[in-house]
Amino acid sequence: MNKNQLSESLGVIALAGTAITAAGGDEAATAKFIADLKSADDKTRAEALDKSARFGASVVPALADLLGSAETEHRRAAQRALYRLVRHAGRPGAESEARSVEVELVKALNSNRPAQARRELLWMTSEIGKDLAIDTVASLLGSSELREDARCVLQRIPGDKSLEILKTAYEAARDDFKKNLAESLVKRGVTIPGFQSEKLKPVKD
Amino acid sequence: MNLKPSPLGRRDFLRTTGTLAAAGAVLGVPQFLSSRVLGAPGVKGANERIVVGHIGVGGMGGGHLQYMYAEQNRGNVSIAAVCDVDSQRLAKALDTAGKDAKAYKDYRHVLERKDIDAVVIATPDHWHAVQTVHAAECGKHVYVEKPACCTIEEGKAMVAAGQKNRVAIQVGSQGRSQPEAHKAHAYIANGMLGKIHKVTCWHYESPADSQPVPDGNPPPELDWDLWLGPLPWRPYNPRYCHGTFRWLMESGGGQIRDRGAHVMSNALYFMNADHTGPVSIEAKGTVPTKGLWDSAVTMEVTYEFKNPDWTLIWAQPGRKIPYFDDDKRKREGIRDGYGAVYQGDKDSLIVWVGDGQVYTEPKALNFKVPAGGVEVYRSPGHHEDWFQGIRTGKKTIMNIQAGAATAFLTVLGNLSLLLGRKLEWDPVKQEIVGDAQAHRLMSRPQRYPYCL
Numbered sequence: 128m129n130k131n132q133l134s135e136s137l138g139v140i141a142l143a144g145t146a147i148t149a150a151g152g153d154e155a156a157t158a159k160f161i162a163d164l165k166s167a168d169d170k171t172r173a174e175a176l177d178k179s180a181r182f183g184a185s186v187v188p189a190l191a192d193l194l195g196s197a198e199t200e201h202r203r204a205a206q207r208a209l210y211r212l213v214r215h216a217g218r219p220g221a222e223s224e225a226r227s228v229e230v231e232l233v234k235a236l237n238s239n240r241p242a243q244a245r246r247e248l249l250w251m252t253s254e255i256g257k258d259l260a261i262d263t264v265a266s267l268l269g270s271s272e273l274r275e276d277a278r279c280v281l282q283r284i285p286g287d288k289s290l291e292i293l294k295t296a297y298e299a300a301r302d303d304f305k306k307n308l309a310e311s312l313v314k315r316g317v318t319i320p321g322f323q324s325e326k327l328k329p330v331k332d
Numbered sequence: 333m334n335l336k337p338s339p340l341g342r343r344d345f346l347r348t349t350g351t352l353a354a355a356g357a358v359l360g361v362p363q364f365l366s367s368r369v370l371g372a373p374g375v376k377g378a379n380e381r382i383v384v385g386h387i388g389v390g391g392m393g394g395g396h397l398q399y400m401y402a403e404q405n406r407g408n409v410s411i412a413a414v415c416d417v418d419s420q421r422l423a424k425a426l427d428t429a430g431k432d433a434k435a436y437k438d439y440r441h442v443l444e445r446k447d448i449d450a451v452v453i454a455t456p457d458h459w460h461a462v463q464t465v466h467a468a469e470c471g472k473h474v475y476v477e478k479p480a481c482c483t484i485e486e487g488k489a490m491v492a493a494g495q496k497n498r499v500a501i502q503v504g505s506q507g508r509s510q511p512e513a514h515k516a517h518a519y520i521a522n523g524m525l526g527k528i529h530k531v532t533c534w535h536y537e538s539p540a541d542s543q544p545v546p547d548g549n550p551p552p553e554l555d556w557d558l559w560l561g562p563l564p565w566r567p568y569n570p571r572y573c574h575g576t577f578r579w580l581m582e583s584g585g586g587q588i589r590d591r592g593a594h595v596m597s598n599a600l601y602f603m604n605a606d607h608t609g610p611v612s613i614e615a616k617g618t619v620p621t622k623g624l625w626d627s628a629v630t631m632e633v634t635y636e637f638k639n640p641d642w643t644l645i646w647a648q649p650g651r652k653i654p655y656f657d658d659d660k661r662k663r664e665g666i667r668d669g670y671g672a673v674y675q676g677d678k679d680s681l682i683v684w685v686g687d688g689q690v691y692t693e694p695k696a697l698n699f700k701v702p703a704g705g706v707e708v709y710r711s712p713g714h715h716e717d718w719f720q721g722i723r724t725g726k727k728t729i730m731n732i733q734a735g736a737a738t739a740f741l742t743v744l745g746n747l748s749l750l751l752g753r754k755l756e757w758d759p760v761k762q763e764i765v766g767d768a769q770a771h772r773l774m775s776r777p778q779r780y781p782y783c784l
Contacts, residue, residue, distance in 0.1 A: 172621040180752070199546045200622060207621065214751045217769030225769075243566065250564060253777075254769055276564055279777035307780040314777070326781040327466055329440040331558060 157182070161189050164204040172204065179208040180215030183224060187212070187231030195244040206247055217255040225255045232256070233263045242272040249273065253280040258288045265292045274304060282311040290315055364412045364432075364447040367722070382722060385413035385442040385451045385472075387463055389425035390574050392477050392504070393454030397428050399715060400452070404430065408719070413442045417558040418574070437555060439463055443470040450722060453477060454504075456577040457584050461486030462562050464501060464732075465784050468493035473722045475715070477504040478593035479742055480735035482582070484762065485775030487736030487743075489784045494732045500721035502714065502728040503735030505597035509711035510690035512697065513598060516674075516683050519696035520602045521706040525676025528603065530643045533595045534650030535670040537630050538579060538586040541623025545570055562778035571624040579625035581746060582776075586627025587648055589742040594686040595672050597730065597738040599644055602674065602683075606734040609759030610635035610644070610741070615748035617648070633745035646745055655684050655691060666691055747773055 160182060163175035179186075190212070193205035215221075216228040232252045236245055249267065252260050261284065267277035278296075281289045293315065297308040309322045364383040386397050393416075403409045414425040415436040426435045436442055442451060443466055450473035453463045461481045467474050474494075480503045481487040494501045507513055520528070547567035550556035556568045563582055571579075578584030600606050617631030628648070635644040655661040655668040668691075671684040684691040701707055711717045711729045721728035740762070747770060748755045756765045764770045778784065 169621060173618075176619075176621055200544060203544075203624070204621070207619070207626070210750075211752075214769070218751070218753055219767050246564060246566070254772060275779055279564070279779070282777045283772060283775070285772075310780050310783060311777070324781065324783075326462075326783055327440055327443060327470065328781070329436075329438040329444065330781075331438040331555065332436065332441075 153185075157186050157189050160186060161193060164193070164208055165198075165201050176204075176207055176211060179211040183212065183216065184227035184231045187228060187235060191231075191235035191238070191240065191244065191248060194247060195240040202244070209247070209251055213251045213254055226257070226259065229256055229259055233260050236260075236263050236267070242270070246273060246276050249276045249280050253283040256280070256284050258286060260284065261288050261292055265296065268296050268304075275307060278304075278307055278311055282314055290317070364410045366447050367449045380723075381408060381410055382473075382719060383410045383412050383447055383449045385415065385445070385448045386411065386425065386429070387415045387439045387442060387451055387453045387467075388455035388459070388477075389414050389416045390418065390421040391454065393452070394421075394425070394428075396452045396454055396475070396715075397425055401428055401430065403715075412448050413445065415439045415442050417555040419553040421553075421574075437558065440466070443467055443472060449473060450475070450500075456559070456573070457589065458482055458563050458577075458582060459561050461490050462778065462782055462784055464490050465493040468497040468499050468501065471497060471499065473499045473718070474501045475504065475718050476501065476735075478597070478730075478735065479503075479585070479589045479739040480593075480732065481739045482585070482743065483773075483775050484740060484743060484764075486784065487739055488762065490732050491736050498725075500718060500725075500728055501732040501735070502718035502721065503593075503597075503730045503732060503738075504714070505594050505730045505735065505738060506688055506714035507594045507598045507686040507690050508601050508729045509714035509717055510688070512692045513601075513683070513690040514708065514710050515696045515699065516598075516681060516690070516692040517602050517708045518701055518706070519681060519692075519699045520674060521604075521708050522699070522701060524679060524696075524699065525674055525681055526678030527640070528642055528674055528676040530645070530675040531599045531603065531672055532645045532650065532675070533592070533599070533647060533670070533672040534652050535587050535591050535595065535646070535648050536652075537649050538627045539625070540620035540629050541571055541579070541625045544623035560779070561782040562776075564779065569624055576625070579627050581626050581750070584627065585742060585746050586631075588628070588631060588633065588646055588745050589739075591670050591686070592646055592742045592745070593738055595670055596644065596646065596741050597734070598683060598686050598690070599672055599674075600734065600738055600741075601729075603642065605637065606737050608637060609737060609762065610744070610757055611638050611759060612636045612754060612756055613741075613744040613748045614754040615745050617749050619749075628746070628749055631745070631749055633748065635741060635745075644741070646741075653682055653684075656693070 160175055163171050166172050190205045190209045193201055196202050213228060216225045232248055236248050264277050264280050267273045281293050293308060293311050297312055300308050306325060309319050310324060312319055367382045384400055386393060389397055400409055400411055404411055411429045411433045413434050413436060414429050416422040417437055422435050426433060451467045453460060453474060453476040457479060460476050464474050464476045481490060547569045550568040578590045613635050615631055615633040617628040619626060619628055631648045633646040655666050667689060668684050674681045681696055682693055717729045720726055744755060751770055755770055758765050764774060
């Protein structure tokens with residue numbers, strides 16, 4: 128991936144995101160949904176959670192915001208709802224819905240949300256992400272907090288593009304992360320001459 | 333699979349013990365003679381006294397350690413090492429294990445020791461597969477707590493590691509080794525129920541966290557990074573551990589995994605179905621909407637098997653059937669909050685509990701196998717069956733193929749619930765078909781270097 132390719136890729140993402148937001152757009156319904164998810168009432172929260180899947184991609188931005196909340200229970204509510212939504216979108220025969228959600232997840236990843244929120248978004252992306260998500264995930268290999276999660280996500284997303292990114296990242300990686308990337312490549316069926324996993328080497332007392 | 337252990341010859345023995353003695357002298361670590369070496373005169377040794385290391389010594393791990401300590405006093409085993417990521421638990425375990433045991437935080441120190449024949453793994457579920465595979469790769473026999481694995485990939489890796497390294501792996505679903513399980517098994521195997529078309533399990537609900545607490549710093553005695561191991565990193569929360577890990581999907585998975593690994597293990601065993609699997613799995617249920625725990629509170633999972641056709645149902649809570657003798661229930665503390673009904677075309681049979689306790693109906697208890705009837709294996713005890721497997725190479729009663737098959741039921745049940753849809757499963761290839769997302773979720777990439 129080079130800069131031009133990345134810009135082009137993000138441009139596609141932005142366009143797709145605009146279209147979905149416009150199509151989805153019932154702000155009042157989204158606001159009520161979010162308020163219900165945050166409710167102190169068990170029944171209200173449960174009913175809102177059950178509606179998560181129905182809202183689809185349009186509520187991902189609001190849920191991603193909530194995922195970065197300072198309030199623990201609000202973060203947890205957002206996480207539950209996002210996973211419910213991602214798992215519904217990933218069902219067989221719903222490819223366009225899955226791609227719409229992927230677009231929103233990628234946008235949410237390209238933000239300054241707290242690292243733990245983006246970590247969860249990364250793992251959600253790992254469940255349905257395809258080529259569209261890969262450049263953004265790859266960019267997080269440069270984050271000291273998120274690189275290990277990003278590596279795992281690239282390992283999980285099938286296809287040539289994720290494999291090529293892992294190879295490129297392996298070639299460029301510093302020593303302190305090279306073996307992690309090698310492990311992913313081996314899991315993806317690549318033979319790396321001389322690589323020996325340190326999985327059996329004790330590192331603590 | 334019939335394991336053939338490869339005991340060392342005398343030349344290997346001399347070379348090994350010489351090396352060990354030298355290494356021990358340098359490191360100051362007490363060295364034991366592995367059970368693979370010849371016993372010294374007057375010492376219970378060759379292929380009799382098994383040298384064990386314990387990885388994870390709280391909860392069930394503490395129980396295993398006490399059992400092994402008693403075995404050590406009987407001269408059957410030597411406890412060489414104890415290991416835990418919690419220094420307080422480790423100190424307590426060292427007191428229990430005796431003066432010759434060495435304590436470690438990192439389990440890989442245990443695996444490095446050539447004098448250790450076997451390990452008992454009683455860590456949280458998310459560690460089971462990684463540690464079992466690593467132990468097998470180091471030539472150790474393994475007793476691993478149930479459920480065997482958290483993902484399909486993990487289970488397959490455990491089976492492959494056991495076969496490749498020719499070690500005995502026993503999974504801690506000890507219900508199969510209980511006396512009344514033997515009775516129920518014999519009754520069913522001799523056709524007393526006719527053709528069984530349905531097995532219905534019941535179990536009380538998983539808890540929800542009614543008093544959540546915020547994330548915080550781990551206590552000083554806990555190595556949080558090592559506790560997480562293969563899992564993605566996240567902040568510590570007291571609701572993760574100890575023990576409560578089982579109410580989280582990624583590290584436990586709720587009652588269906590904790591107790592389903594017992595009750596459904598017995599079902600596969602009695603149905604002679606360890607080598608098979610369902611063709612479809614469909615779950616429904618309710619999940620917590622507050623707190624850290626995310627395992628299903630209530631759930632019902634329907635598994636359809638083909639050739640022969642039968643249905644397995646995991647129902648939480650389902651329809652509880654109280655144990656028939658209330659006085660005995662109180663006297664013996666029978667935990668009848670879980671069990672299973674085996675429904676055949678001639679009769680039905682109830683089997684209560686399913687773990688360290690197994691109880692069944694008098695008609696099965698009083699049953700005598702007729703001449704020419706089917707004699708089913710009678711386990712000498714779950715640990716003893718494992719020892720037998722180590723010494724003789726005989727397949728253990730809850731071998732890793734059976735352990736993985738049982739764990740797959742629990743994994744697939746949870747996966748169907750999480751995805752909100754029915755899953756199709758190829759029991760021969762052991763993979764989900766027709767659902768790309770579910771197929772991805774058959775594995776979970778692990779943090780390096782805590783990986784398979």
